[in-house]
Amino acid sequence: MHKKNKDKLRIAMLGHKRIPSREGGVEIVVEELCTRMVNKGHKVTCYNRGGHHVSGKEFDSAKIKNYKGINLKTVPTINCKGLAAMSASVFAGIKASMGRYDIVHFHAEGPCAMLWLPKLFGKRCIATIHGLDHQRAKWGKLASAYIMMGEKCAVKHADEIIVLSKGVQDYFREKYGRETRFIPNGVNRPVIREANIIKYKFGLEKDDYILYLGRLVPEKGLRYLVEAFKNANTNKKLVIAGGSSDTDEFANEIKAMAKGDDRIIFTGFVQGEELDELYSNAYVYTLPSDLEGMPLSLLEAMSYGNCCLVSDIDECASVVEDKALVFKKSDVDDLREKLQQACDKPKMVKKYKEEAADFICEKYNWDDVVERTMELYRG
DSSP states (O other), X not given: OHHHHHHOOEEEEESSSOSSOOSSHHHHHHHHHHHHHHHTTOEEEEEEEOSOOTTOGGGOOOOOSEETTEEEEEEOOOOSTTHHHHHHHHHHHHHHHHSOOSEEEEESTGGGGGTHHHHHTTOEEEEEEOSOGGGOTTOOHHHHHHHHHHHHHHHHHOSEEEESSHHHHHHHHHHHOOOOEEOOOOOOOOOOOOSSHHHHHXXXXXXXXXXXXXXXXXXXXXXXXXXXXXXXXXXXXXXEEOOBBXXXXXXXXXXXXXXXXXXXXXXXXXXXXXHHHHHHHOSEEEEOOSOOSSOHHHHHHHHTTXXXXXXXXXXXXXXXXXXXXXXXXXXXXXXXXXXXXXXXXXXXXXXXXXXXXXXXHHHOOHHHHHHHHHHHHHO
16 A cells, blocks of 8 residues: 555646646646546646736636646736746746655746756656747747746756657757657547537638637748638638737737638637537648647647648648648748648548548547656656
8 A cells, every 4th residue: 555655646737827728738738637647646736827818817717726636726927928927937936846746847948947946855857848939939038038048947957858849859959968758749539519609609610611720929820821811712711719829919910911801700719619619610720830849739620630731840740741731831822822722622621631530649649648757757
């Protein structure tokens, strides 16, 4: 009996915004890992940020202390662009250092700036690099410097670094001579839903729209997408689903670009059944990103059996292999051509749809991810 208890770990997670929430890929990953670890009998605590949900306070979840067996603790947060992540990770880092944990698992580069502290207190520290965040367009000088500090701190102090793509693995090896562990995200097999809510709210039917689902931020390639779609000859609609992140400036720019084309629909942030319906009924799902960590929305879209059209960056191309349409990154003409091709060739789209779900669910499995993560915890 004693041996069994010894196998059970006390784990702290920090660096995400908050759970339960589907604000971004990091939040989904943390929730998937934590719920499975709790089911295996481990004690898991998540340090949530204070403040509001990225898409507005109406999406805030009640201040609950426990979610699916995970202990939730809210840390003080300065809610101001660029400072929210920084302030929350400082406070979470201090609390995790003082708490009785075997493992402290940091998510994302910025929060890793605090990784030295729990390390100093003798905790085993793991860092998951969800993407090279300092390359992202939305951060100012201060936030970028903090993120770079986090990256260097992870390299120097983390017991293990987990990366989600081979590209990021190469980056750490070439820049720092640091070896990392490649453990991509998983995906669940979803329930396919008929178009009810989306029909009522936006007039959408099965297969009559192309879907982009993600935050409205510059690096996701939305400028190319809107421009390419405006020049495509089709009756299909373009649905842009997602809230802005940290700033509305870019979202407003994209909406201004789309003005005058009534085929383009902005739904704002979506979750729950509405999200399921959008994934379930799309004709094509597109992710035209310039920069990705491990694109969870792409995994989800394929798990719903979607024909996907993605940019040829390694993080997307290595996920889809030959099971999706690919265009040259940031090339508007090539994107327009591929969109047109998809609209003109329903048989080709159908073939991609038929192969997508089985392929992706076999390739990326959450239980495997948890198993491999636990191995790193134990060292």
